[in-house]
Amino acid sequence: MDPNPKRPKTVDRVDSVEVVNSSESTQLLCSIDPNRKRAKTVDRVDSAESTQFPDEVLERVLSLIDSHKDRSSVSLVCKDWYNAERWSRRHVFIGNCYSVSPEIVAARFPRIRSVTIKGKPRFSDFNLVPEDWGADIYPWLSVFALAYPFLEELRLKRMAVSDESLEFLATKFCNFKALSLLSCDGFSTDGLKAIATHCKNLTELDIQENGIDDLGGHWLSCFPETLTSLEVLNFASLNSEVSFDALEKLVSRCKSLKVLKVNRNISLDQLQKLLSHCPQLMELGTGAFTQELISGPVTEFKNMFSNCRNLITLSGLWDATPLYLPVIYPACARLTFLNLSYATLRSDELANLLSHCKSLRRLWLLDTVGDKGLEAVGSCCPFLEELRVFPAHPFDQQIFLGVTESGFVSVSRGCPRLRYVLYFCRQMTNAAVAAIAKNCPDFTHFRLCIMNPGQPDYLTKEPMDEAFGSIVKTCTKLQRLAISGLLTDRTFEYIGKYSKNLETLSVAFAGSSDLGMEYVLQGCPKLRKLEIRDCPFGNAALLSGLTKYESMRSLWMSACNVSMNACRALAKEKPRLNVEVIRDEDGADDSQAHKVYVYRTVAGPRRDAPPFVLTL
Amino acid sequence: MSVPLEHDYIGLSDASRSSDSSSNITSVTETQPNSVLNFKATELSLGLPGFSKNGGPTIMLGAKRGFADVNLDGSGKWALKGGSEAQLGGFEKSQTLTPDVKPAEDKKKGSGSAPPSAKAQVVGWPPIRSFRKNTMAANSSKNADVTEGNLASGGCLFVKVSMDGAPYLRKIDLKIYHNYTELSKALEKMFSCFTLGNGVKGREGLSESNLKDLLHGSECVLTYEDKDGDWMLVGDVPWEMFIDSCKRLRIMKGSEAIGLAPRSMEKCKNKI
Numbered sequence: 001m002d003p004n005p006k007r008p009k010t011v012d013r014v015d016s017v018e019v020v021n022s023s024e025s026t027q028l029l030c031s032i033d034p035n036r037k038r039a040k041t042v043d044r045v046d047s048a049e050s051t052q053f054p055d056e057v058l059e060r061v062l063s064l065i066d067s068h069k070d071r072s073s074v075s076l077v078c079k080d081w082y083n084a085e086r087w088s089r090r091h092v093f094i095g096n097c098y099s100v101s102p103e104i105v106a107a108r109f110p111r112i113r114s115v116t117i118k119g120k121p122r123f124s125d126f127n128l129v130p131e132d133w134g135a136d137i138y139p140w141l142s143v144f145a146l147a148y149p150f151l152e153e154l155r156l157k158r159m160a161v162s163d164e165s166l167e168f169l170a171t172k173f174c175n176f177k178a179l180s181l182l183s184c185d186g187f188s189t190d191g192l193k194a195i196a197t198h199c200k201n202l203t204e205l206d207i208q209e210n211g212i213d214d215l216g217g218h219w220l221s222c223f224p225e226t227l228t229s230l231e232v233l234n235f236a237s238l239n240s241e242v243s244f245d246a247l248e249k250l251v252s253r254c255k256s257l258k259v260l261k262v263n264r265n266i267s268l269d270q271l272q273k274l275l276s277h278c279p280q281l282m283e284l285g286t287g288a289f290t291q292e293l294i295s296g297p298v299t300e301f302k303n304m305f306s307n308c309r310n311l312i313t314l315s316g317l318w319d320a321t322p323l324y325l326p327v328i329y330p331a332c333a334r335l336t337f338l339n340l341s342y343a344t345l346r347s348d349e350l351a352n353l354l355s356h357c358k359s360l361r362r363l364w365l366l367d368t369v370g371d372k373g374l375e376a377v378g379s380c381c382p383f384l385e386e387l388r389v390f391p392a393h394p395f396d397q398q399i400f401l402g403v404t405e406s407g408f409v410s411v412s413r414g415c416p417r418l419r420y421v422l423y424f425c426r427q428m429t430n431a432a433v434a435a436i437a438k439n440c441p442d443f444t445h446f447r448l449c450i451m452n453p454g455q456p457d458y459l460t461k462e463p464m465d466e467a468f469g470s471i472v473k474t475c476t477k478l479q480r481l482a483i484s485g486l487l488t489d490r491t492f493e494y495i496g497k498y499s500k501n502l503e504t505l506s507v508a509f510a511g512s513s514d515l516g517m518e519y520v521l522q523g524c525p526k527l528r529k530l531e532i533r534d535c536p537f538g539n540a541a542l543l544s545g546l547t548k549y550e551s552m553r554s555l556w557m558s559a560c561n562v563s564m565n566a567c568r569a570l571a572k573e574k575p576r577l578n579v580e581v582i583r584d585e586d587g588a589d590d591s592q593a594h595k596v597y598v599y600r601t602v603a604g605p606r607r608d609a610p611p612f613v614l615t616l
Numbered sequence: 617m618s619v620p621l622e623h624d625y626i627g628l629s630d631a632s633r634s635s636d637s638s639s640n641i642t643s644v645t646e647t648q649p650n651s652v653l654n655f656k657a658t659e660l661s662l663g664l665p666g667f668s669k670n671g672g673p674t675i676m677l678g679a680k681r682g683f684a685d686v687n688l689d690g691s692g693k694w695a696l697k698g699g700s701e702a703q704l705g706g707f708e709k710s711q712t713l714t715p716d717v718k719p720a721e722d723k724k725k726g727s728g729s730a731p732p733s734a735k736a737q738v739v740g741w742p743p744i745r746s747f748r749k750n751t752m753a754a755n756s757s758k759n760a761d762v763t764e765g766n767l768a769s770g771g772c773l774f775v776k777v778s779m780d781g782a783p784y785l786r787k788i789d790l791k792i793y794h795n796y797t798e799l800s801k802a803l804e805k806m807f808s809c810f811t812l813g814n815g816v817k818g819r820e821g822l823s824e825s826n827l828k829d830l831l832h833g834s835e836c837v838l839t840y841e842d843k844d845g846d847w848m849l850v851g852d853v854p855w856e857m858f859i860d861s862c863k864r865l866r867i868m869k870g871s872e873a874i875g876l877a878p879r880s881m882e883k884c885k886n887k888i
Contacts, residue, residue: 126740209747
């Protein structure tokens, strides 16, 4: 702040000049738009801390703020700032679609162009939430059609999306540009047809891991010849074959294409053709990476990646064999994200590949690479920040393969910058996790899944309490934690005592008593999401969080020991929470609450709840 | 410090567990957790901690057969009888129960342990999204013939062995052999009941290239299917490379064998 402001000489007309002397600073502001409604014309020369900015200037400044957390803070300063913020906001993020209603959103934010909405509780990804639970996007779209007719972007996660909704979206929003659907369900490729056909300015179509009814690949042929604006196209998770001819033409005419992720049906030959049209790609998802015979000379094949100078992300690589994998080597040095979680590579194949990938920051793998493969990760990727290791045979309990604690330790030794880990394994020890924590103190996300529920340290036979204890004690920046293995209340005591930045906690088959949950609810000030399944936490635990839940986004408890009466008590005490119980299919015991979902809301109880969801 | 909850993982016979949370906390003595946890750690069945009987999650019986079923299946029909399993060395016990169980891990259990009961699969565990689940399931059905051991470095490498004309196949663990000699000896013993006439005794100092000779008494050719799906002659490559790429074995006999193994042709000529 300039303590000696000069009046701007270039301004012809000055409507209001306000000078405020405060103990901190003096400010001079001019309103340069004579037609703009003034916020306040009062000339205040007092030592009040409040400063008077004309609306427009404030809005201009605030429009540069992107983070929705910052914007929330801004809106709390005073009424002027609240107003300026709401007028300048272009993107709204709704973490729980039932925490607010579309009408409230539309009333508060008049100028939204981009919306992100998350729907169902995360455990719905694992079939713990019955079908038709809700989170339908349609009510939102019908309000948006009136409030935001110029809506450009819609990003949905775990929402129920019907073909009708997609058609509505495609036809009622003339400026619609970007659609991203992750883990949604309820639609088919017919809905995609509508999007392809009607959205003349489409820049992004990102379809990831949804419960989609795949009726064929014709949707891709629905993109009109005039569409040249596409920048992101991701249909990797769709199974049907698309017309390669249509795809090739589309890719050729969309010169701004940055992200292309094709599905498994696209062969290596076809991929080569595609890449020749879009060497500017930044992110590529290949199709099947194996082929009986390739048509062209092998050298041309090898060159297809060396021309992609901007490529930083590579995924797909289905069925990759050591025969063809080397064609990606020319691009490896620039890669920052490599997703091999659908390529059943072995340790030697991975080691050969990684020796070329010096710049990797993020790596996703299948556990077929084994501990030896992870050793290669540790030695080849010193800048690694994120590692996810998925199980190739998660449900085959008789397999004792995959990765163990030693692979994890190897990675931690070689990759001290690790921040995000998701690790599926069948055995772990407390000592190993302690070593890992020591090697990588910067963890922000630590998700360890020991696949056999309640499994102890396989060497000492003790609970895995000390493992997670060492993580929370050492990794002070921890935001997200998923725990597994045999765990007593001691784990939760550690979490409550040490994990002060924890925002998300996932618990399954753990704990000994109500104390466990109480420790966490009392100890973690920043806790936002708590999801619990199959733990011995009962009514006392649930009610111990009475004053906490309003500061959190949501709580999920299933297969615990909570009674309906306790849920009713909670609902009665806290009217600003929705306390919902999902009834068991066979409805055996009506006094126990089989699945409880508690979340704060300003929208009141759900009006669209199906019969098996009871709002207390 | 709270005592560890006694998690009962025997599985579905959990009905007696009380739903009252306080009674779930049992004091576990020093020795007890070890034996209980030992068992739990190695027990293959997946029951659930029985907190509330009714609040327990839905349990689906997993796709894998339980032990009770295996013995009735075709692939196991020879397993319990006679001395054929004795030829397989120290692994006969587990192999009689099911071909799919890794014997190395079974050894961890006490020898008196009963076969694990039918596997129960817990809904939504491990937490894998449907898309990945379905993709991996499709992958494994594609590789139905490939045993688990081929996918990652592990303790065992079971491959099917078929012999032309034999009424049933066998399965052997390639990892327990260290060279072609041992393999051929084992195969010979295993399939001697099917060989007509002269079973060639294993000679001393057999090298890889002599393996073909071993079975030539019955004009057999030992072949294997490699990772690319091609049928190759056993013995050409170093042992390590062989077990790395071998997916299944086949003993070709009779007219198919003639003309395939160069040595056998020579022998035929010599005999004439």
